[in-house]
Amino acid sequence: MNYTTQMDAAKRNIITKEMEAVAKKENIDVELLRSLVAEGKIAIPANKNHKNLDAEGVGQGLRTKINVNLGISKDCCDMEKELEKVRVAIDMKAEAIMDLSNYGKTEGMRKKILDICPAMLGTVPIYDAVGFYDKELKDITVDEFFKVVEKHGEDGVDFITIHAGLNREAVELLKRNRRLTHIVSRGGSLLFAWMELNNKENPFFEHFDRLLEICEKYDMTISLGDACRPGSINDATDPCQIKELITLGELTKRAWERNVQVIIEGPGHMALDEIQANMLLEKKLCHGAPFYVLGPLVTDIAPGYDHITSAIGGAIAATYGADFLCYVTPAEHLKLPDLDDMREGIIASKIAAHAADIAKGVKGARDWDNAMSKARADLDWETMFNLALDPVKPRKYREASTPEHSDSCTMCGKMCSMRTMKKVLNGEDLNILRD
Incomplete structure (x- = not known):
């Protein structure tokens, strides 16, 4: 049967091989999965050109997934080191990789990742535009932005972050409501700069239908980026963040009408007591679309330990509705993460995701x-x-730290509670003092 996207298939009551794979992994009924994909409450990012993809689902009732960011920069441009990160992240069972390369001709890096990556791959096309055309941001045309998006689709990227909600209205609101940390989204700040330097509307907002046409062609999921996500706890849940979220909800419905799958991106930095309300707002304003959060980091004072501040916020966010966690490493705000930083970030995010899955009753x-x-x-x-x-x-x-007796550890020795209970309940002598 012919269909254009996973959502198109779901609406036509077609079960795709990707739906079958996800249902088996999640141990859920494939017909239930299909219905939720049709409603947009589950996304299965699966570009038609990503040939070695091991599909994953993101959304309602599924395990909380994690994403690993990596990629080359001008200061750290060792492609082989980043590819080793991809291999390790896959070995550690990360469900998604985002190539955030922002230096030179990044197409080569992207294609090398796709060759070895069964995880779903995400990118931020605007990062690529400056290097792709070798011209200053201000001079990039609307057509050129969309040509880059098309290239990412052609290469096999499964989901793209597009900051389509940062329109002129949002920019004026931001200027009237000054923040401590302004716009901390890299892609969002680049679009803001392009809009201001050219005195034009955000091309991805103004020509959103053109974006949908490309995404439908390759079955690329749009991860609607949160340009106005809070970069400090002071800026959380402010007018800028909420205004953008309302716009993202409106764009979500337009995408679904074209059978394009959507994931909504969210905060950011946020105090503990605001997280639950923010998860409810996203699900309400964006019609139950899957929610993807960076953290949220629950305090701003722990550089070097932000994998911990993020895991705390991520566990709470996923408990109350977030479906997808972007990992944060100890190097956040400080440098490009190395391999050890990446490992620490993955483990912290996986702990948060699993803790939330227990709380929200995910099967198994x-x-x-x-x-x-x-x-x-x-x-x-x-x-x-x-x-x-x-x-x-x-x-x-x-x-x-090897204990004297193998049935204990060096902290408790023969006073180990597990040892004590096991011996007593089995009717054995405890002999704490005797050998």
Whole structure:
């Protein structure tokens, strides 16, 4: 059967191979999945030209997914190091990679990633435009912006971040409501600059139908970027952020009319007590579309530890509706992350995602924890390591500090509560003082 996009197929009651793969992974009924894709509440980013894609679903009732950002910059332009990050991220079961390369001819990097990447791949085409044309931002034309988007679709990119909600009205609102950190979105700030320097409307807002035509052609999901996301807790839930969110909701309905899948991007930096309300606002204003958050970081004072501030916010956000977490590394705000930074960021985000899945009752989420708890009660160290989110680190700790008795650890020794309960309940002698 012929269909243009995953959403088009879903509306026609067609079950695609990608839907079958996602339903199997999530252990849910494929017909339920199809209906939610048709409604836009689940997105399956799957560009027709991404031939080695192992499809994932993002949205209502599914496991919370994580994304890993990487890519070359002018100061750090070692392509092989970034490709090694891709390989490690895939080994660590990241569901998505975003190539945020912003230096030189990034097409080569993008194609190399696609060659080795079964995870869904995202990009921000405006990052590519300056290098692609080798001309200053101000001088890039509307047609040239859209040609870059078309190239990303042709190459096989599964989802693209487009800051279409930053229109002239939003810009004027931003000027009237000054923030501590202004616009912290890199793509958003570039569009803001282009609009101001040329005194023109945002081309992706003004010509949104042209964007939809390209996305429909390749079945590229639009990740509607939050140019006005808060970059500090002071700026959270302000008029600029909410105005843009309202616009993104309107654009979402237009995209769905063309059978283009949508993900909504969200904050940012945000105090703990604002997160739940923000998740509700997004789901209400954007009609239940999947929500993708960067963090949110719950305090601004922990450079070097922002994988922790982000994981705290991410767990709460996903509990109350976020479907997709963009990882944050210890290097956030400081430098391009190295391989170790990336590993730390992935683990922190996976902890947040899984903790939220338990809280929101995702099917099977608790089973993993119950298996770990049983292994702990049984003092079965090998099973504990095998079940661990990161098997390497706990095994390393165990080997670095070997207890006298193998059924305990060096913190509690023979006073280990698990050891005590196991022996007493089995009718064995406890012998704490005797060998």
